[in-house]
Amino acid sequence: MNVDWLLDYNPVLLALGATLFTWFVTALGSAMVFFFKTINKKILNLMLGFAAGVMIAASFWSLLMPAITMTEEAGGIPWVPALVGFLSGGAFLLIVDKTLPHLHLGLSINKAEGIKTNWQRSVLLVLAITLHNIPEGLAVGIAFGALAHNPDAGMLAGAIVLAIGIGLQNFPEGAAVSIPLRREGFSRLKAFNYGQLSGIVEPIAGVIGAYLVLTMTPLLPYALSFAAGAMIFVVVEELIPESQRGNESDLSTIGAMLGFAVMMLLDVALG
Numbered sequence: 001m002n003v004d005w006l007l008d009y010n011p012v013l014l015a016l017g018a019t020l021f022t023w024f025v026t027a028l029g030s031a032m033v034f035f036f037k038t039i040n041k042k043i044l045n046l047m048l049g050f051a052a053g054v055m056i057a058a059s060f061w062s063l064l065m066p067a068i069t070m071t072e073e074a075g076g077i078p079w080v081p082a083l084v085g086f087l088s089g090g091a092f093l094l095i096v097d098k099t100l101p102h103l104h105l106g107l108s109i110n111k112a113e114g115i116k117t118n119w120q121r122s123v124l125l126v127l128a129i130t131l132h133n134i135p136e137g138l139a140v141g142i143a144f145g146a147l148a149h150n151p152d153a154g155m156l157a158g159a160i161v162l163a164i165g166i167g168l169q170n171f172p173e174g175a176a177v178s179i180p181l182r183r184e185g186f187s188r189l190k191a192f193n194y195g196q197l198s199g200i201v202e203p204i205a206g207v208i209g210a211y212l213v214l215t216m217t218p219l220l221p222y223a224l225s226f227a228a229g230a231m232i233f234v235v236v237e238e239l240i241p242e243s244q245r246g247n248e249s250d251l252s253t254i255g256a257m258l259g260f261a262v263m264m265l266l267d268v269a270l271g
Contacts, residue, residue, distance in 0.1 A: 015144035019206030029174025030195030047172030048243035053259025081221035089229025135230030137202035141209025
């Protein structure tokens with residue numbers, strides 16, 4: 001993967017471009033609502049499992065492992081930033097999950113989580129999906145921001161692979177948002193708009209992540225591990241339980257295995 005020419009660009013701009021790509025793929029997935037009114041539960045579980053597998057693999061291969069390697073090369077204790085950052089990322093998402101009002105697909109409005117509010121059901125549904133995308137955008141942004149301190153072609157390739165992996169799982173995730181919204185009674189256009197809107201947080205989080213890494217160099221290993229912890233929280237708290245609903249849990253597991261394998265292949269072979 002010859003990507004050396006990209007090293008001449010500002011890492012924040014690269015992070016913005018990469019997360020705009022992941023948002024675009026989310027929109028492509030959401031556009032499936034124009035072709036399908038419903039989504040088979042088997043396919044939905046398979047897609048959610050795939051997304052979970054990609055995020056698990058990305059958390060280790062693209063975030064935790066580089067953080068450990070950086071700390072070792074700097075002469076530090078390799079497990080400290082990985083452990084502290086990872087747990088901090090999970091704690092941050094836990095706080096957001098308990099604070100931000102949101103509602104998961106298929107549940108009645110009285111099952112809404114977070115601070116009690118009178119917001120419309122549609123807003124609560126989109127906010128639930130937005131929670132998934134915050135750590136994804138942060139992860140991509142931090143990976144590109146790291147180039148400011150280590151402008152290496154291998155690290156750049158790894159950041160690009162991470163963006164590709166997140167994009168891959170955003171396609172089924174976009175469809176998994178918009179099509180069920182259609183089933184909830186939304187028009188096709190409204191379901192598409194809400195589906196793609198859930199991904200707009202990724203460019204925002206990506207730019208913030210890249211900028212923070214640029215301004216706080218010593219925190220880079222912690223930032224990478226933080227993004228990994230946030231992603232794993234989303235996987236365990238949201239994606240896996242949602243993919244296991246119904247009687248098609250085997251397909252959820254197969255999807256997770258495939259997602260992990262695809263992300264690992266991309267990262268090891270190209271990153």
